[in-house]
Amino acid sequence: MPKTAKLYRMAMPDHLCPFGLKSKALLERRGYQVEDHKLTTRDETDAFMQEAGVDTTPQTYIDGDRIGGHDLLRSHFGQHVREEGETSYTPIVAIFTTTALMALALSWAAFDTLLTIRTLEWFIALSMTVLAIQKLQDVERFSTMFLNYDLLARRWVRYAYLYPFGEALAGVLMLSGTAIWLASPVAIFIGGIGAVSVIKAVYIDKRELKCACAGGDSDVPLGFVSLTENLMMLGMGFWMLLT
The missing domain is CATH 3.40.30.10 (Glutaredoxin)
Incomplete structure (x- = not known):
């Protein structure tokens, strides 16, 4: 029946x-x-x-x-129903997966091969720009969440508004391979401060916060993801400055 x-x-x-x-x-x-x-x-x-x-x-x-x-x-039917405010890594997985595929596609188009040094560079630069877009959709909400943990922004609030523009600028310049004299210091500066801020907030002070890395309405927990984002920028800044 x-x-x-x-x-x-x-x-x-x-x-x-x-x-x-x-x-x-x-x-x-x-x-x-x-x-x-x-x-x-x-x-x-x-x-x-x-x-x-x-x-x-x-x-x-x-x-x-x-x-x-x-x-x-x-x-x-036993399917998961996400509750309001429930933490989720889905936005970050979607962003990093898509930017990785974009980097592979660019490498294939440019060099007829998937894995090159430029693939990694493009992946990081694309990730920076896409994450910046997430923040720039609502800078006010991003800045509010960012002020919960960023050490420089807590001393100079305007930095919370400038951060996503700096991330976008560095990412775009690194994609083009131009003005590295500007892109690298910006990436090193914001990546370094961001990494120290996350380490202090999460691993020293043991605070449970939401990460502003994917925008001001993100439910991604602050910790490994945000630290990875900042270390990627920091490493990319030094790499492109020295190569």
Whole structure:
């Protein structure tokens, strides 16, 4: 006997609920035949919520039992549901994976081979620029998070606003291979201060903080990732200055 589920979701002319679509797709992937009840007007939606005693849609029912909305449906099937404020390394993994692939692609296009010294240089420079973009999307929020731990920014607040511009400048110049006399000192300066700040905050003071490395709304924990970012900049600065 096929598994069946009832789904009540908003499908109005001016609003097609994305969570309703996600719930339907999830049920179908799990082998359920979905009895799809589309709520096509505001009055119809309000009447359903009042009758069902719920405050939101979509709502899923399996074997007569109400499962709830999309997050509860995911939990019902044993899938992880990220809670607000929960730490995650996903943004950093996505950034570093993408910049690594971009560096490999550039090396292949330029040298017909994947692994060269330039591949590593491009990877670090691309990572710097992409991380800078994350910060520059909302400099105000980045600066607020950055002030929690950066030693220089705590003494000179304006540095918290200048930092992402310096990271972007150094990354772009290193990608082009020009004005290294400027790019290298900037990378060494901000990378060195950043590394010392992270070591003090995390490994000496034992503070549990969020890292501003991926922007001001990041849930990445401060520690290894931020230290790696700063050491990459520091090392890249010295490398390009000396080569």
